Amino acid sequence: xxxxxxxxxxxxxxxxxxxxxxxxxxxxxxxxxxxxxxxxxxxxxxxxxxxxxxxxxxxxxxxxxxxxxxxxxxxxxxxxxxxxxxxxxxxxxxxxxxxxxxxxxxxxxxxxxxxxxxxxxxxxxxxxxxxxxxxxxxxxxxxxxxxxxxxxxxxxxxxxxxxxxxxxxxxxxxxxxxxxxxxxxxxxxxxxxxxxxxxxxxxxxxxxxxxxxxxxxxxxxxxxxxxxxxxxxxxxxxxxxxxxxxxxxxxxxxxxxxxxxxxxxxxxxxxxxxxxxxxxxxxxxxxxxxxxxxxxxxxxxxxxxxxxxxxxxxxxxxxxxxxxxxxxxxxxxxxxxxxxxxxxxxxxxxxxxxxxxxxxxxxxxxxxxxxxxxxxxxxxxxxxxxxxxxxxxxxxxxxxxxxxxxxxxxxxxxxxxxxxxxxxxxxxxxxxxxxxxxxxxxxxxxxxxxxxxxxxxxxxxxxxxxxxxxxxxxxxxxxxxxxxxxxxxxxxxxxxxxxxxxxxxxxxxxxxxxxxxxxxxxxxxxxxxxxxxxxxxxxxxxxxxxxxxxxxxxxxxxxxxxxxxxxxxxxxxxxxxxxxxxxxxxx
Numbered sequence: 001x002x003x004x005x006x007x008x009x010x011x012x013x014x015x016x017x018x019x020x021x022x023x024x025x026x027x028x029x030x031x032x033x034x035x036x037x038x039x040x041x042x043x044x045x046x047x048x049x050x051x052x053x054x055x056x057x058x059x060x061x062x063x064x065x066x067x068x069x070x071x072x073x074x075x076x077x078x079x080x081x082x083x084x085x086x087x088x089x090x091x092x093x094x095x096x097x098x099x100x101x102x103x104x105x106x107x108x109x110x111x112x113x114x115x116x117x118x119x120x121x122x123x124x125x126x127x128x129x130x131x132x133x134x135x136x137x138x139x140x141x142x143x144x145x146x147x148x149x150x151x152x153x154x155x156x157x158x159x160x161x162x163x164x165x166x167x168x169x170x171x172x173x174x175x176x177x178x179x180x181x182x183x184x185x186x187x188x189x190x191x192x193x194x195x196x197x198x199x200x201x202x203x204x205x206x207x208x209x210x211x212x213x214x215x216x217x218x219x220x221x222x223x224x225x226x227x228x229x230x231x232x233x234x235x236x237x238x239x240x241x242x243x244x245x246x247x248x249x250x251x252x253x254x255x256x257x258x259x260x261x262x263x264x265x266x267x268x269x270x271x272x273x274x275x276x277x278x279x280x281x282x283x284x285x286x287x288x289x290x291x292x293x294x295x296x297x298x299x300x301x302x303x304x305x306x307x308x309x310x311x312x313x314x315x316x317x318x319x320x321x322x323x324x325x326x327x328x329x330x331x332x333x334x335x336x337x338x339x340x341x342x343x344x345x346x347x348x349x350x351x352x353x354x355x356x357x358x359x360x361x362x363x364x365x366x367x368x369x370x371x372x373x374x375x376x377x378x379x380x381x382x383x384x385x386x387x388x389x390x391x392x393x394x395x396x397x398x399x400x401x402x403x404x405x406x407x408x409x410x411x412x413x414x415x416x417x418x419x420x421x422x423x424x425x426x427x428x429x430x431x432x433x434x435x436x437x438x439x440x441x442x443x444x445x446x447x448x449x450x451x452x453x454x455x456x457x458x459x460x461x462x463x464x465x466x467x468x469x470x471x472x473x474x475x476x477x478x479x480x481x482x483x484x485x486x487x488x489x490x491x492x493x494x495x496x497x498x499x500x501x502x503x504x505x506x507x508x509x510x511x512x513x514x515x516x517x518x519x520x521x522x523x524x525x526x527x528x529x530x531x532x533x534x535x536x537x538x539x540x541x542x543x544x545x546x547x548x549x550x551x552x553x554x555x556x557x558x559x560x561x562x563x564x565x566x567x568x569x570x571x572x573x574x575x576x577x578x579x580x581x582x583x584x585x586x587x
Contacts, residue, residue, distance in 0.1 A: 004038045004039060004044065004045045005038075005039060005163070005164070005167065005217075005218050005235065006070075006217075006235060007038055007045060007067055007070050007071070008034075008035040008036075008038040008039045009035075009235060009236070010066075010070055010076050010079055011031045011032070011034050011035040011038070011063075011066075012031070012032070012035045013079060014031045014078070014079055014082060015028050015029075015031040015032045015035070016094075017079075017082040017083065017085075017086055018031065018082070019101055020086050020090055020091070020094065020101045020104070021082070021085060021086065021101075022101060022102075025349065026351070029351070029540070029541075030058065030063075031063075033057070033058040033541065033543070034056075034058045034059050034063050036058075036543070037056050037057050037058050037059060037543070038056070038059075039163040045059075045067055046067055046068065046071045049064050049067065057543055058543075066078065087108065088114075089108050089113065089114040089115065090104045090105060090108055093107060093108060093113060093114075093115065093116065093119060099119070099142070099145075103134075106131060106133065106134075107119065107122075107128065107131065107134075110131045111127060111128070111131065116146060119142060119146070120142070120143060120146045123139040123140075123142040123143050123146075124139075124143065126139060128142065137453045137455075138453060141452075141453055144487070145486060145487055155193035155194060155195050156193060156194050156195075156236075156238055156484070157192070157193055157194075157483040157484045157513065157514055158187070158190065158191065158192050158193065158194055158483075158513070158516070158550070158553075159483075159513030159514065159550065160236070160238075160484075161187060161194045161197060161238060162187070164197065164218050164234055164236075164238060164240075165183050165187055165197045165199070165240075166183075167216070167218055168197065168199060168213075168216055168218065168240060169181055169182065169183055169199060171212055171213075171215075171216045172199065172201050172209055172212055172213060172216075172242075174212075175208050175209055175211070175212035176205060176208045177203045177204045177205025177206075177207075177208040177209065178201050178202075178203040178205070178208065178209050178212070179202060179203040179204065179247060180201065180202045180203065180247065180250050181199065181200065181201040181202070181209075182199070182200055182254055183197070183198070183199060184198040184199065184200050184243075184254055184257035184258045184259075185197070185198030185257060185258060185259060186259065186260070188258045188311045189258060189259065189260065189311045189312055189314055189315070189557070190311070190312050190553035190554075190556070190557060191557075192483060192516045192519065192520070192554070193483060193484070196238060196239040196240065196241065197238060197239070197240035197241070198240075198241050198243075198257050198258075199240065199241070199242045199243070200242075200243050200245065200250065200253050200254045200257055201242065201243070201244050201245075202244070202245050202246060202247045202249070202250035202253075203244075203247070206227065206228060206244040207227075209242070209244050210225060210227075210230055210242075210244065213230050213232065213242050214230070214232075216232070218232075218234050218235065219232035219233060219234055219235075219240070220233055220234065220235045221233050223239075227244075228243065228244045228245070229241070229242065229243055229244070230242045243257060245280075245281075248282070248291070248293075249280070249281050249282055251294045251295055251296050251297055251299065251300060252278070252279070252280055252281060252282045252283060252294055252300065253280045253281070254297065255278075255297050255300055256278075256279065256280035257280065258311050258314065259314065260314055260315050260316065262315065262316035263309075263314040263315060263316045263319070263320070264278075265316075266316050266320050267304070267320060270304050270306070270320065270324070271283070271304060272286065274303075274304060274305075276292075276303065276304070278300070282294060283300060283303055301323065304324075305324065306320070306323040306324050307323045307326055307328050308323075309323050309328065310331060310556065312331070312553065312556040312557045313328070313331075313556075313557070313559065315557075317524075329559045329560070329561045330561050330562075331555075331556045331559070331560065331561065332535075332552060332555045332556060332560045332561060332562050332564075332565055332568070333552070333562075334548065334549055334552050336552075336562040336565065336568045337366075337535060337548055337552065337565075337567055337568060338366065338367045338368070338567060338568055338569065338570060338571075338574075339361070339366045339367050339368035339369060339370070339416075339567045339571065339574070340361060340366060340368075340369050340370065340536055340537055340539070340545060340548065340567065341370040341372070341418075341420070341443055341445065341474065341534050341536050341566070341567055342370065342372050342422065342445055342474075342476060342508065342510070342534075342536030342537060342538045342539070343357055343361075343369055343370065343371060343372060343536075343537065343538075343539045343545070344371075344372065344373050344374065344381075344422075344538070344539065344540045345357055345371055345373055347371075347373045347384060347388070347392055348373035348374040348378075348381050348382050348383055348384060349373075349374060349381035349382055349540060350373070350539070350540040350541065351540060351541045352541055352542050354371055354392075354395065354396065354399065354417065355399070356542055357369060357371070357539070357542055357545070358399075358415055358417050359542075360542030360543075360545050361415055361545055362414045362415040364545060364546065364548075366415060366545075367415060367416060367570065367571050368415060368416040368417070368418055368571045368574065369415060369416075369417055369418065370417075370418040370419075370420040370442065370443040371392070371396060371417060371418065371419060371420055372420040372421055372422040372443065372445055373389075373392065373421065373422065374421075374422050374424070374449075375389075375421055375422065375423045375424045375432035375433055376388075376432060377424040377426065377432045377449075377450070378424055378449050378450075381449075383424070383432075384421070386433060386434070386437050389421060389433065389437060390437065390440075392419070393419045393440060393441065396417050396418070396419040397419065399417050400416070400417065416571045418442040418443050419440075419441050419442050419443075420441050420442055420443035420444060420445065421433065421438070421441060421444055421445070422445050422446075422447055422476060423438065423444060423445070423446050423447075423472075424446075424447065424448070424449055424450070425446050425447060425448050425462050425463060425465075425466045426450075426462075427450065427451040427454070427462070428462070429461055429462040429463075429464075429465030429466060430465070431446060431466060431469060431471075431472070435469070435471055438469075438471035438472075439471055439582075441471075442575070442578065443473055443474070443578065444471050444472050444473050444474070445472075445473065445474040445475070445476045445508065445534075445536075446466045446467075446469075446472045446474070446475055446476065447475065447476035447477055448462065448463070448480055448489070452480060452489045453489075454489070455490065456490040456491060456492055457492075459489050459490060459491045460491050460492040460495050460496065463475060463478065463491065463496055463499075464495065464496065464499045467496075467499050467500060467503045467505040468499075468503055470581075470582050470583075471582065472505055473505065473506060473578055473581060473582070474505065474506045474507070474508050474534050474536075474566070475496070475500070475505060475506070475507050475508060476508045476510060476536070476538070477508060477510040477512075477515050477517040477538070478491070478493070478496060478507055478508065478517060478518055478522070479491055479493065479517050479518070479519075479522070480517070481515065481517050481519075482514050482515060483513075483514045483515070483516060484514065485514065488517065493522050493525070494525070497522070497525055497526050497529050497531060498529065500526065500529070500531040501529045501530050501531050504532075504581045504584060505531075505581070506531065506532040506533060506534045506566050507522075507523075507526050507531055507532075507533055507534070508533070508534045508535075508536055509523055509533055509534070509535045509536075509551045509554050509555055509558075510536060510537075510538050510551070511535060511536060511537045511538070511547045511548050511549075511550045511551030511552075511554075512537065512538040512539075512544070512547060512550075513547055513550050515538065516550060516551070516554050518533070518554070518558075519554070520554050520557035520558045521558075523554060523555065523557075523558035523560065524557075524558040524559050524560075526558075527558060527559060527560055527564050532564065532565070532566045532577075533555065533558075533560060533564055533565050533566065534565070534566040534567055535548065535551035535552060535554075535555055535565055535567060536548075536551065536567070537551070
């Protein structure tokens with residue numbers, strides 16, 4: 001039976017091709033959401049849907065018929081038709097960060113460019129600036145983006161790897177004789193991009209683990225198989241290494257293979273000064289073969305008189321010294337989050353109503369949800385004009401009055417809905433709405449969606465000017481990056497962080513899986529400067545609210561504690577913070 005992951009891959013390809021062909025974003029998102037739902041499904045999709053055709057969110061009758069076709073024939077006529085409409089050169093060009101469908105078509109037709117290598121060559125030869133709509137800045141940005149892409153060394157965005165790794169671990173855990181199994185490597189440390197998948201397993205029957213590994217249907221081939229090590233390559237070309245160890249070696253092997261290399265090297269130095277030797281096989285008295293009993297990573301750190309260091313911190317950024325002096329931060333947890341301050345609805349480019357988004361947030365245990373639909377300058381997202389935003393504001397207020405007391409209390413629905421906007425920062429740094437409108441809202445987040453090619457000083461001045469507007473509470477996705485798709489615009493984040501500290505504006509960790517913006521490095525710098533961070537999802541549908549865990553992982557890597565994060569506050573405390581920020585900003 002064809003795997004859910006394989007069916008999802010068909011839908012992901014369809015979404016990519018529809019975007020290249022200029023189809024509307026709602027149709028593109030329908031296939032993307034269906035792929036995500038299928039990937040998260042434990043049971044075979046065709047069996048689930050045959051029992052209840054409406055049981056998988058985002059999969060209706062049309063998509064069900066396509067799943068049936070894939071399952072019975074191993075092909076999909078609709079996908080083949082779309083492929084025939086898109087030249088291979090266009091597909092190759094869109095692999096370059098910052099080259100969208102329209103630009104790819106134009107460059108291909110004007111210059112005959114076939115792939116990324118030819119694109120870089122054309123940019124260096126200054127041929128791109130001759131194409132209408134392009135210029136010298138575009139050429140420079142293309143070269144910079146291609147260099148950034150090449151520097152990733154084939155790394156994959158975190159979100160694209162996690163479902164595969166979790167499936168591999170689940171299948172191994174179910175194998176006879178496997179008693180312990182875990183993800184390791186940079187994936188366990190929750191880096192925003194991952195080179196490959198590392199898995200450690202232990203138990204009484206290593207052969208059973210190897211056999212189970214070889215049979216997992218996410219792999220297109222098994223490239224190596226030994227008694228204790230195996231390597232498989234997934235359908236997307238992601239390599240997975242399995243290491244099978246004894247139970248007494250498991251904790252040390254998991255620690256060693258989690259890394260990072262720099263952390264492990266520093267830790268070995270600490271151990272050596274205590275007469276110990278640490279490696280993937282265990283902890284030993286230096287110079288003798290005596291293995292010290294270590295059943296967990298906590299015990300390993302305790303032997304070194306250190307507090308346990310969570311995987312996300314193991315990057316040699318001061319965590320070893322902090323653990324030795326018992327000064328590690330009490331890292332934020334998913335349970336610390338009490339609301340979401342960045343969500344879109346069908347009023348702009350979302351797919352659900354305000355009440356549907358609120359109900360989904362309530363079901364997750366949130367105390368509040370801010371509705372922050374786009375402003376009118378973002379036409380592609382059906383942004384709201386001023387009058388329309390005020391209509392939405394009235395609807396939110398009516399919902400509050402129906403729900404109960406507006407004085408910071410949760411209503412009978414169990415959640416407070418806040419009125420807000422994601423207002424565009426215009427090319428001159430002005431805002432898309434007047435202060436008169438913005439001052440009426442509970443929450444204002446500001447962000448850049450245009451003018452990405454402006455120079456570093458101009459982009460930086462735009463954001464700084466926005467932060468100096470007392471109505472702006474949060475700067476959303478501050479660098480504009482999309483993992484694996486485009487680098488961020490050229491912005492001086494040190495200056496942005498300094499200005500945020502001066503004005504009291506919060507900076508966002510956008511949890512949307514292909515953003516994760518701020519990065520952990522920038523978020524830690526903001527934390528160290530005393531800037532508040534808001535961890536939000538930028539959701540456009542109810543199911544996307546659950547992406548909050550991605551932002552929490554970034555926050556943990558950034559050493560964030562609950563006190564550093566705006567939306568760990570209760571609703572009354574949040575409203576008090578917003579009021580205080582607006583009354584003191586700019587003073």
